[in-house]
Amino acid sequence: MSTNLSTLETSSLFAQSLTNGQAALQQKAKAFAEEVLMPHELTCEENNGLDEQTLRQINDQVLEWDLNAINHSKKDGGQGLTIFEQMLVNEQLGKVTNALWDTVFQPAYPMRFGTQQQKEEYLIPTNFGKRRDAYAITEENAGSDPSQCGTRADKVDGGYRINGEKWFVTVGDAADYILVHAHVDGDPESPTVFFVDKDLPGVKVKRTPMYTHNFVYEHPEFIFENVYVDEGKMLGEIGSGYNMTKDWFVEARLGIAARCVGAAIRATETANAFVADREQFGQSIRDFQGIEFMLADMAVDITAAKSMLYRTCWELSQSWERKLNHARAAAVKLHCSEMAGRVCDKAVQLLGGRGYMRENPVERLWRDTRVDRIWEGTSEVQRVVIAKQIKKRGLGIYVD
Numbered sequence: 001m002s003t004n005l006s007t008l009e010t011s012s013l014f015a016q017s018l019t020n021g022q023a024a025l026q027q028k029a030k031a032f033a034e035e036v037l038m039p040h041e042l043t044c045e046e047n048n049g050l051d052e053q054t055l056r057q058i059n060d061q062v063l064e065w066d067l068n069a070i071n072h073s074k075k076d077g078g079q080g081l082t083i084f085e086q087m088l089v090n091e092q093l094g095k096v097t098n099a100l101w102d103t104v105f106q107p108a109y110p111m112r113f114g115t116q117q118q119k120e121e122y123l124i125p126t127n128f129g130k131r132r133d134a135y136a137i138t139e140e141n142a143g144s145d146p147s148q149c150g151t152r153a154d155k156v157d158g159g160y161r162i163n164g165e166k167w168f169v170t171v172g173d174a175a176d177y178i179l180v181h182a183h184v185d186g187d188p189e190s191p192t193v194f195f196v197d198k199d200l201p202g203v204k205v206k207r208t209p210m211y212t213h214n215f216v217y218e219h220p221e222f223i224f225e226n227v228y229v230d231e232g233k234m235l236g237e238i239g240s241g242y243n244m245t246k247d248w249f250v251e252a253r254l255g256i257a258a259r260c261v262g263a264a265i266r267a268t269e270t271a272n273a274f275v276a277d278r279e280q281f282g283q284s285i286r287d288f289q290g291i292e293f294m295l296a297d298m299a300v301d302i303t304a305a306k307s308m309l310y311r312t313c314w315e316l317s318q319s320w321e322r323k324l325n326h327a328r329a330a331a332v333k334l335h336c337s338e339m340a341g342r343v344c345d346k347a348v349q350l351l352g353g354r355g356y357m358r359e360n361p362v363e364r365l366w367r368d369t370r371v372d373r374i375w376e377g378t379s380e381v382q383r384v385v386i387a388k389q390i391k392k393r394g395l396g397i398y399v400d
């Protein structure tokens with residue numbers, strides 16, 4: 001008989017201590033993942049995306065289920081969820097393959113620092129699923145070190161001319177505007193973000209590479225050639241490009257960590273059910289100690305990561321201390337993404353040849369979660385952040 005980890009989840013003391021509202025939110029996200037998103041997984045895998053009509057239908061359902069913009073305030077048309085509540089939703093969405101979680105749009109955090117006019121033109125319609133944003137920082141020579149950004153915004157009469165190239169622009173195909181990180185007048189001390197509508201003259205897709213995963217959206221490379229934007233398109237002030245993204249890193253890294261935990265849980269549930277039914281050498285393979293030990297390691301890995309994730313998100317929802325949060329989120333992202341890699345790899349192993357078939361969710365979760373050790377700061381960059389924080393603030397911020 002297979003053991004259902006979902007049941008274990010709800011029977012844990014911690015799960016029972018969720019408020020009724022939090023438990024209902026968790027259940028809603030689980031139902032949305034299973035009923036609305038999972039049915040599209042195989043089509044998305046086979047076609048490396050979904051057709052426009054299906055995407056529109058999902059968009060409508062995101063709104064109907066009140067899962068739009070969970071990370072933005074109610075005033076701006078979002079759901080106004082705390083970091084802890086966002087995590088409950090993201091954990092469930094992480095169980096879905098092909099990054100279909102990204103259809104449950106969580107518009108870029110820094111847009112909350114926009115002017116009222118920018119909110120009305122960009123943030124609010126995006127929170128209602130009428131527009132879609134993409135965020136472009138990375139370039140050919142500016143990856144882990146974004147200070148090497150070569151995209152520049154030169155001051156001209158009434159506005160700026162943007163020139164440069166951006167790589168890996170997630171959702172760049174579906175977005176109708178891009179938040180472009182550029183150095184004003186080429187000065188690295190002036191990193192600044194601009195709203196750039198995709199239909200402006202001079203905005204071009206250079207190419208759309210294929211990646212390891214079959215993501216619901218693309219990650220095109222863009223060229224910006226003499227693109228004119230007026231002064232009202234600057235988000236924040238000149239030089240505020242990094243400061244605005246600091247709190248976002250916390251939110252985004254915890255979001256990745258939560259999805260990694262969800263992915264690891266689904267992979268383990270699938271593997272656990274498979275080994276219970278599969279017989280070789282005249283017996284159920286789950287009775288081989290080599291198999292049981294893998295499952296034991298997976299369960300322990302998930303427990304440890306989930307405990308860390310829940311604790312950190314709970315603490316952050318109680319009080320917001322920017323610098324400490326940055327340090328904590330780096331550790332949680334590092335641990336949960338590495339954990340998902342280990343667990344999904346074991347799940348593939350437990351399923352044998354079937355685990356290597358793309359039609360099987362464990363194979364897709366294994367491929368899909370690989371990027372979580374790369375984007376929003378690689379695992380090495382998280383270690384750099386953590387090591388710096390230990391030097392600066394002492395080991396206590398991690399071990400007390």
Ligand SMILES: Cc1cc2nc3c(=O)[nH]c(=O)nc-3n(C[C@H](O)[C@H](O)[C@H](O)COP(=O)(O)OP(=O)(O)OC[C@H]3O[C@@H](n4cnc5c(N)ncnc54)[C@H](O)[C@@H]3O)c2cc1C
Nearest residue numbers: 135136137138143144168169170374375376377378380381
């Ligand atoms: C699928 C996908 C989607 C993405 N979406 C977006 C997006 O929407 N917007 C966006 O702006 N970017 C996006 N990115 C870019 C992503 O954030 C970068 O790939 C990532 O930050 C790493 O940069 P890089 O690829 O240039 O690697 P590099 O910085 O060149 O790193 C190469 C290797 O060197 C290591 N390294 C670098 N510096 C150090 C150091 N100080 N110490 C130790 N090791 C180090 C890295 O960890 C890595 O192993 C996306 C990437 C992918 C793959």
